Amino acid sequence: MKNKWEKNLIILTIIGLVVGSWGMYQRLAYGHLGMNYGSFVPWGLWVAFDLFFLGLTAGAFLITILTYVFRIRLLANLGPLAAFTVLVTLMCELLIISLDLGHPLRVYRFLITPNPGSMLFWLVVFIISMWIIYVPWLYFLIREQLIAWGNDASRVGHKVYRFLALGKTAYTPQDRQQDHRRTRFLSYLSLPIGVIFFGAHGAIFAILHNRPLWNSAMLPLIFIMAALLSGGALITFLAYLYQPNDELIHPLGHVVLLILLSFLFLEALQMFVGYQSKITGIVTSLDLFIIGPYWWAFWIVHVLIGSLVPAFLLIRYPENSKMVALACFLIIITFLAVRLNYLIPDLAVYKLEGLQNTFFHQRLRPEYVPNLNEWLVAVWVISLGLLTFLLGTRWLPVVQAGTGEAEHV
């Protein structure tokens, strides 16, 4: 094993898979019976994780547009790693959202009885579009290395690489040129698709006019910024781990700081407008996470650990890669709190006066706290994603293929 931390992480993910399998068993054997969400808060931890994974997906998107659209060469080496990350996070997103469905085996319904008027339908279309873009994109980025590994008879599994390279044994300059043309085309394509994809997640919530906290044109924009922030932080952190090059980390740190400040500005704006509107539904929802029972998730986890400390580190130590990576790590691990804070408060406010006194059942209450089963399923999905990522970076040339990519931008 190359690195000790990598080996430890792999062991950790296996433990995660074993521990999480209890939650998976509960979910697969008893459906949603063992979960805490109900009919008034129909979406819970898993949807928050879906949004969290979505954000991580944005990392590669950021790299793509900075590298191939804005032609910033510095980040080009990260291209293949970023594309691979996007596929892993998309896999996690699809997995956790499927587990959240009451009848996951009916997903074929999206094909046979689609509703083009539904935002959720478009979301699925864009998730699939992202796959359609990123699978070939990654393939063309690593094809040269795949051929080389396939030709290397001393390499374990070289036949698999030969198979993945579709039997090709030589990589000509024409092939290289062609692959670069293809990746450039896919990058341009990913720009509009990616923006719509991230915005569409926000639009799912924003179009609901019965949800006053969400129902604003600003929400899709906030979702795009949130995705870029967590994704940018993830890529910077990974860059620190896999390509610890100061010239790469420092500019990425600046980008993350800029996005962090913009995101905080938008968030503050949303709260200002919400409070000033003095609409009871909005004020109650905002109060719920700002001064409600979970105030700490907002103030301590999100504002302090996830925003102020990283901002301080990024401003104070912009030239220190370790500090930049630490700031990004803090942003990533606290981002779930941001997602939960967007999701739960609007759901957790009764939308009709008197509803609280009608029917007493735990599924018909606005209080929602994820239970152990929900956390265990999330642990299982994260562990699977992390394991796929670690084994992928080991068994696929996603890090190696990045070398020299800058010349082709």
Added chain:
Amino acid sequence: MARDLPQEDPLIRMQRDLKRALKKKPTDIKWGMVIDIAKCIGCHACTIGCVAENKLPPGVVYRVVLEEETGHYPFVGRRFVPRPCLHCQNPPCTKACPVTATWKTEQGAVIVDYNKCIGCRYCLVACPYAARTSDFGEWYTAETAELPGKLYGQKAAANGYEAHPAAEYGQKWPDRNGGSPVGNARKCHFCLHRLKVGMLPACTTSCIGRATIFGDRTDPHSLVYEMIGSPRVYVLKEELGTRPSVYYLK
């Protein structure tokens, strides 16, 4: 306002109205409901009638009775607002469904196809009236001890109620062990299965205050049409533009 006492039980009139409506071309019928909150005494009989009719499991409820407090001390009051699905004419829930598993029928009832619904619960989030609930597969008798014999114990208790097939949408839905409607969004469907055989919805017949009026809202001779014309009429959250087919009388 002085009003004449009704000459006959409104149920009898509604039954007559229903018979007349069912003779019409189905596409010409538009079902509607009027709830007179001045008559509702908050007994919850309609909730129970609905639960029993549709064999609703724990946590699934189609028709609740909201309790609102009005005025300021010492001039306080309390009123009851039964809330079924309002069968909106412009329903946000159906637009949300990604797989067209829920839609408005030609007769104006908003229904769910349990065999199509993937259980994403987006319609629950989209409904402004919290009129949809998700079936999580719970059993009232889950905690009941099993005893031998046919009269007592878990199985006997379940057979007495929740293991009975519900007749919703004219089908038998007996399987509460994972198959639909477990895992689906569920909601009031105006008891379409009862209407089909000439019976009024369960909430309407069980309402002891005769506060619930049901019928074809396009039939000028029907009681429901008459009630919709009342100056006391209003709808819930009118500002949202959902245009409910369930009206209220102040």
